Structures are given as C-alpha cells and as structure tokens.
Amino acid sequence: MGSVFNDAHHGDDDFDEGLDDGLDNDFADGPDEAPETDDPFVSAAWRAEQVRAMERPLLERGVPLMRMAATAAAHVAQAMLERQPDGPDVADAHVLLLAGAGDNGGDGLFAAAELADQGANVVCAATGRTLHAEGLRALLDAGGRVLALDPEADIPGAAVPDAQDGTDETDGDPLERVMDLYENADLVIDAMTGIGLKGALRGIPAQLAERIGADRIDPRSPALPVSEPAAQYPMVLAVDVPSGVGVDDGTLPGTYIPADVTVSFGALKPCALLPPAAYACGQVVLVDFGFDTSRVPVAVELVSAAETRRHIRLPRLADNKYARGVVGLITGSDAYPGAAVLSASAAARANAGMVRYLGPERAERMVLDRLPEAVFGEGRCQAWVVGSGIPDGDHADVDSPQREAIRRLLEPYAVGEANWPEPESLLNIGLDDLPESFEDLMAMLAPTYEGGQESLPPVVVDAGALDLLPERVPPQVVITPHAGELARLLRSRGQAVDADDVERDPLGCALEAWRLTGATVLLKGAITVVVGSDGPDKPRVVVNGNAPAWLSTAGSGDVLAGSLGALLAQAAADEDRSLTLKMADLAAAGAFIHGLAGQLASGSGQAARPPVVVYDEDRDRLAEAMAPTSEKLRDATPFAPIGKPILAGDVIAQLPNVYALFASMNLSEWN
Numbered sequence: 001m002g003s004v005f006n007d008a009h010h011g012d013d014d015f016d017e018g019l020d021d022g023l024d025n026d027f028a029d030g031p032d033e034a035p036e037t038d039d040p041f042v043s044a045a046w047r048a049e050q051v052r053a054m055e056r057p058l059l060e061r062g063v064p065l066m067r068m069a070a071t072a073a074a075h076v077a078q079a080m081l082e083r084q085p086d087g088p089d090v091a092d093a094h095v096l097l098l099a100g101a102g103d104n105g106g107d108g109l110f111a112a113a114e115l116a117d118q119g120a121n122v123v124c125a126a127t128g129r130t131l132h133a134e135g136l137r138a139l140l141d142a143g144g145r146v147l148a149l150d151p152e153a154d155i156p157g158a159a160v161p162d163a164q165d166g167t168d169e170t171d172g173d174p175l176e177r178v179m180d181l182y183e184n185a186d187l188v189i190d191a192m193t194g195i196g197l198k199g200a201l202r203g204i205p206a207q208l209a210e211r212i213g214a215d216r217i218d219p220r221s222p223a224l225p226v227s228e229p230a231a232q233y234p235m236v237l238a239v240d241v242p243s244g245v246g247v248d249d250g251t252l253p254g255t256y257i258p259a260d261v262t263v264s265f266g267a268l269k270p271c272a273l274l275p276p277a278a279y280a281c282g283q284v285v286l287v288d289f290g291f292d293t294s295r296v297p298v299a300v301e302l303v304s305a306a307e308t309r310r311h312i313r314l315p316r317l318a319d320n321k322y323a324r325g326v327v328g329l330i331t332g333s334d335a336y337p338g339a340a341v342l343s344a345s346a347a348a349r350a351n352a353g354m355v356r357y358l359g360p361e362r363a364e365r366m367v368l369d370r371l372p373e374a375v376f377g378e379g380r381c382q383a384w385v386v387g388s389g390i391p392d393g394d395h396a397d398v399d400s401p402q403r404e405a406i407r408r409l410l411e412p413y414a415v416g417e418a419n420w421p422e423p424e425s426l427l428n429i430g431l432d433d434l435p436e437s438f439e440d441l442m443a444m445l446a447p448t449y450e451g452g453q454e455s456l457p458p459v460v461v462d463a464g465a466l467d468l469l470p471e472r473v474p475p476q477v478v479i480t481p482h483a484g485e486l487a488r489l490l491r492s493r494g495q496a497v498d499a500d501d502v503e504r505d506p507l508g509c510a511l512e513a514w515r516l517t518g519a520t521v522l523l524k525g526a527i528t529v530v531v532g533s534d535g536p537d538k539p540r541v542v543v544n545g546n547a548p549a550w551l552s553t554a555g556s557g558d559v560l561a562g563s564l565g566a567l568l569a570q571a572a573a574d575e576d577r578s579l580t581l582k583m584a585d586l587a588a589a590g591a592f593i594h595g596l597a598g599q600l601a602s603g604s605g606q607a608a609r610p611p612v613v614v615y616d617e618d619r620d621r622l623a624e625a626m627a628p629t630s631e632k633l634r635d636a637t638p639f640a641p642i643g644k645p646i647l648a649g650d651v652i653a654q655l656p657n658v659y660a661l662f663a664s665m666n667l668s669e670w671n
C-alpha cells in the first residue's frame with residue numbers, strides 16, 4: 001500500500017465514473033485494498049517505555065516475542081530481496097548483520113539465522129562486547145559467522161572469516177573489514193540499537209553509522225516513493241527502529257543508518273511518524289503482537305483518511321449556504337494580491353457554503369474576477385483565515401489597514417481578558433465595522449459579554465499575521481507557520497531558536513509554541529506536525545505525511561490556509577462551541593486534504609510518510625503489501641509513480657475531487 005488515495009478509496013461505493021475533471025487519469029481508481037490503514041493501530045505511535053509496558057504482560061505469559069519478531073524480520077528481508085528485479089535468491093544473498101549487545105541485536109541474530117538456514121551467506125559484525133547468547137548460538141548453528149569489532153569483546157565462537165584476502169581476524173582495521181563486507185552485501189540488517197538507545201550513538205556503532213550513513217544520505221537525491229527497487233545496494237533493513245534515531249522525539253541526535261525498510265515490533269514508535277527521523281525509516285512494516293493499547297495514551301498519531309472524513313460535513317437537504325459554513329478571509333495585499341485569490345479560491349472549493357473576503361481594492365477585484373461567488377464586506381462567518389500574503393510587521397506599512405483589522409479581530413482571543421464577547425457579535429464583524437480601538441470594539445460588543453473564549457469562532461493565523469498573535473489564545477486559534485516562521489514566533493517569546501533548530505526538532509519546537517501561546521500549532525513541512533490541546537495542559541500530537549514533494553510550490557501555504565478555513569467553518573457550523581478539543585485533529589485533517597489534493601494534482605505516489613504496511617505471515621500477501629508504488633499504480637496514471645510539477649492552482653482544482661473521494665466512502669459510515 002504505497003499511496004494514500006487507496007486509503008481514501010476503500011469503501012463499498014465504487015468510485016470511478018462521474019468525476020471526469022482531474023480524475024480522468026483513473027488515479028482514484030487504484031487498487032482497492034488496504035482497509036487496514038484505517039485501523040487506529042497503524043496510525044498511532046507509543047514511546048519506548050510505553051511499548052515496554054505493553055510487552056510486559058505478554059512476556060510474562062511466555063509469548064516468544066523475540067522469536068516472533070525475528071521470523072517477521074526474516075520474512076521482510078526475503079520480500080526485500082525478492083522485489084529486486086535482478087536481485088539474488090535468499091540462498092545466494094550476502095547478508096551483513098550489524099548486531100548490538102541488547103535484545104535488538106538478539107532479534108537480528110535470530111532473523112539472520114533464519115536467512116542463513118535458507119543458505120544465505122551471513123556475517124554478523126558485533127558492535128558491543130557481547131551478543132544475545134541464544135541468538136548467537138542460533139546464527140552459528142545455521143552457519144553464520146561473527147566478527148567482533150570491539151577489542152574487549154567476549155563473544156564465544158566469534159571468528160572472522162576471510163573477508164577478502166584470506167587473512168585472519170586480527171588483521172587490519174575491523175571497521176574497514178565491515179565496510180568491505182558492506183560494499184559486497186545485498187542486504188544489511190541493522191540491529192545495533194532499538195528502543196534501548198540512550199542519546200546519540202557513541203563508540204563503534206557511531207563510527208559504523210557515520211561511515212554507512214555518509215554513503216547513503218544524499219540531500220540531493222530526489223524524493224521517490226518508498227519501496228521502489230533499490231537504486232543502490234546494499235538495501236538496509238532496520239530492526240525495530242533505524243539505529244541512532246531519537247525513538248521518542250523523532251530527532252536525529254547523531255549518526256544513524258537510514259533504512260529502506262523498518263520492521264517495527266508490537267507498535268509504532270514516534271520516530272516512525274515524526275520528522276526528521278521518519279524519513280530515515282523508509283517503508284515501515286508493523287508486526288502486530290496483539291498489545292493491549294486501550295489503556296495506554298497514544299503519543300503521536302498519523303492522521304488517516306477515515307479520521308479526516310469524520311470532520312467533513314456533507315450538504316444536507318435543509319441546508320442553506322450559511323448552514324454549510326462561511327469562511328471569512330483577511331488575506332492578500334497590494335504587494336501580494338495573488339494570495340487573496342489562492343486562499344479565497346481554495347476556501348470556496350473546499351465545501352464551504354460561502355466565502356467572504358476582506359482586503360484592499362485591487363485584491364478584491366482579482367478575487368471577484370476568479371471567484372464571482374465571493375462576497376465582500378461585513379457579515380456572518382463561522383471561521384476566519386488571516387495573514388496569508390500579508391507582509392509581517394518588519395515589512396508592512398506602519399498603518400497597514402489589514403494588519404490593523406487582523407489585530408482587532410484577534411484581540412478578543414487574548415486569554416487573560418476578563419470578559420469575552422458572545423460569538424454571535426464577533427461573527428458579524430466586517431472590515432468596515434471594525435472600530436478604531438480595542439476599547440471601542442469591546443464597547444460595541446458590551447451587551448453580549450457572556451460567552452467564554454471557547455465559543456469564539458476558529459481562526460487560521462498564517463504568515464504575516466503570526467506576529468499579531470496575542471500572547472496567549474484559546475485552542476481554536478490555529479497558527480500555520482513553516483520552520484522559519486515558528487522560530488521567529490518562539491524568538492518573540494524569548495526562546496533562542498532559529499529555523500535550523502526547528503527543522504532538527506519539529507515536535508519539540510511545536511510543543512514549545514503550543515505551551516507558550518495556547519494556540520493549535522500546525523508546523524508545515526514534508527511531514528506536517530500538529531500540536532493542539534487534549535485537555536488542560538495535555539498536548540495532542542497529530543502528523544500528516546501524505547503530501548508529495550511537488551507540493552512545495554509558491555502559494556501552497558495560501559491554499560492550505562484557505563482550505564483549512566473551509567474545514568473549520570464546516571465543523572463550526574455544526575458544533576458551535578465544542579471544537580476546542582478537536583482542533584488538533586481538524587488541523588491535521590486540513591493538512592491531509594491539502595496533501596491528497598497535491599497527490600491528485602501531481603499524479604504522484606510519493607509521500608513523506610506513506611501508510612504503514614501491516615506484517616502478514618502469508619508470504620505472498622506480505623510481498624503484495626510491500627510491493628513498489630510503481631507496480632501498484634502502473635496502469636493508473638502515465639505519471640506514476642513520481643508524478644509531475646504542479647502549481648497552487650492545480651491543487652485548488654483538485655479540492656472538489658478530494659471531497660468527492662470522501663463523499664464516496666462507505667455511505668453507511670457517515671452517520
């Protein structure tokens with residue numbers, strides 16, 4: 001399952017005819033499979049200590065988890081070899097196992113023993129001073145060989161086969177030996193460290209990861225769909241997690257070995273979903289041990305098609321345009337009028353009842369040109385979008401009327417004020433209505449001061465409006481910064497952070513912004529990280545990974561802001577007051593819709609975090625599930641699997657098709 005639109009297309013109601021525009025490439029009619037990607041289990045991740053807690057009862061009952069893990073890893077290794085068009089059979093394969101002293105190494109040893117049993121030529125490079133005793137015995141019994149890298153190692157049976165030149169193990173630099181083996185291997189099994197990693201890799205594992213990682217990390221390589229046949233040998237299979245990645249926070253604290261496939265045991269760990277570590281995981285195959293996850297709070301969640309669908313409001317018989325949600329936009333400027341067009345068009349094509357635009361005359365004219373349906377001036381709105389295409393405080397005119405309008409719109413959201421206006425009154429504010437000062441605004445709204453801050457309409461605060469955000473706001477304020485903008489926001493609140501810091505630790509920085517502002521934080525990136533409120537002082541972390549790399553294009557952010565505004569307006573049209581605890585999921589659903597529109601527009605099967613494959617004991621079904629995207633989409637689109645360049649307007653044009661895909665999902669599930 002390499003593509004999210006399959007995920008969006010699994011219902012009973014077959015979806016193919018009747019949507020010519022944009023879907024004529026039959027893209028949406030891809031393989032009708034993988035309903036399991038809607039299983040919450042494959043879209044949730046738990047921290048290492050939580051995973052250990054879930055393992056414990058099974059281990060106490062004597063369930064042989066390590067052997068189960070190893071067999072799964074061996075099957076996955078075989079599937080990797082078999083999918084290479086001219087790859088070797090297992091019996092002829094050269095396998096290099098990098099094994100640490102812990103249980104992760106144990107998994108690797110048993111898995112490698114199974115491959116050696118089938119005739120594979122296996123060499124284990126032991127990176128610690130010991131090896132899992134039974135695993136070692138199994139590998140040696142199966143004919144595998146062991147090279148100890150640590151001079152202090154005490155590993156019975158470790159002997160170095162002649163790597164190249166017939167000399168014995170004491171010759172030469174053992175690291176060089178491993179690199180020779182690496183260069184001649186078909187498959188590397190990385191079992192140096194798993195969830196027991198503390199901090200950054202050090203010692204021999206760090207040196208190995210540095211050498212091998214440097215060979216495999218090329219920032220200039222294009223974004224390809226995962227699971228395509230290897231462009232380079234050897235392929236790397238990571239056992240549980242790629243060694244060296246920050247298991248719980250998704251960072252890359254030091255050297256690491258990026259994997260083609262990561263076989264994850266029992267449950268996903270956050271590193272499988274969070275950037276940048278998720279990029280190092282490649283295709284993720286999840287082995288279900290039957291953990292009881294019911295009492296363990298999810299640490300990080302991947303938004304799914306099923307979850308996104310829950311937030312979409314299909315039109316009803318008795319609807320009028322207001323009932324379907326009205327989006328108000330204060331976006332675009334004389335300097336960037338195009339952002340007004342893009343954000344308003346995106347909102348209008350994303351299932352909103354109406355779009356109301358407030359901005360300078362030139363931008364208004366352009367919006368009207370492209371969107372005759374838009375209305376201008378005051379009136380009711382269920383959600384707002386502000387700031388896209390508006391210069392920030394460093395670049396705007398001091399008396400920019402739009403910034404002033406946004407400032408006034410946001411002022412009532414400032415937490416800490418004694419009184420809050422009823423939403424009704426705020427909903428009805430137009431640009432011309434906005435009084436001169438906050439005091440005047442409050443006076444105007446005075447008769448309706450009753451509601452709490454949670455009843456204010458949701459608002460997307462983007463780009464140039466981020467520096468207008470009040471110190472603290474309620475969760476229905478969604479901020480949508482990219483890394484540079486988030487760094488700036490954090491600096492304005494006393495944190496010494498730059499864009500690189502945000503890219504190194506997106507979760508940590510998004511959490512910090514959430515803590516400091518109270519806003520729902522949507523941090524844009526190849527994988528979008530959303531942090532919102534899950535109750536008092538309790539964060540909810542949701543990520544979206546379906547966007548193809550083509551979506552990094554001018555105006556993409558304006559489209560996201562507009563279409564997210566439309567989603568929020570739909571939700572608010574129904575919910576009135578109870579969006580507060582749904583905002584993280586709503587924001588992530590907005591990112592999912594945007595990413596899916598990008599996939600449809602570009603015809604791309606590439607995605608930063610494609611759906612997770614569930615391990616299947618049946619070898620054929622496993623091979624099918626792990627099959628390359630190009631194979632799955634071969635007949636679906638001439639552009640598969642990589643796709644084609646797109647403009648922001650192409651993404652907007654696909655938004656109705658995204659909604660159509662959701663509308664076509666099993667109708668009985670809509671209730």
Ligand SMILES: NC(=O)C1=CN([C@@H]2O[C@H](COP(=O)(O)OP(=O)(O)OC[C@H]3O[C@@H](n4cnc5c(N)ncnc54)[C@H](OP(=O)(O)O)[C@@H]3O)[C@@H](O)[C@H]2O)[C@@H](O)CC1
Binds near residue numbers: 065198201
């Ligand atoms: N329990 C079970 O039945 C099951 C467990 N499962 C498997 O167990 C794995 C967890 O095993 P674990 O707890 O033994 O830890 P593990 O990941 O091998 O790491 C410990 C090793 O890493 C080393 N090390 C640590 N930090 C380091 C650093 N910074 N730099 C360098 N080295 C460092 C550390 O060295 P030390 O600090 O002791 O010198 C030690 O050697 C889990 O991921 C899964 O694969 C599955 O089979 C399912 C059933």
Ligand SMILES: [K+]
Binds near residue numbers: 190191192194240242
């Ligand atoms: K590993």
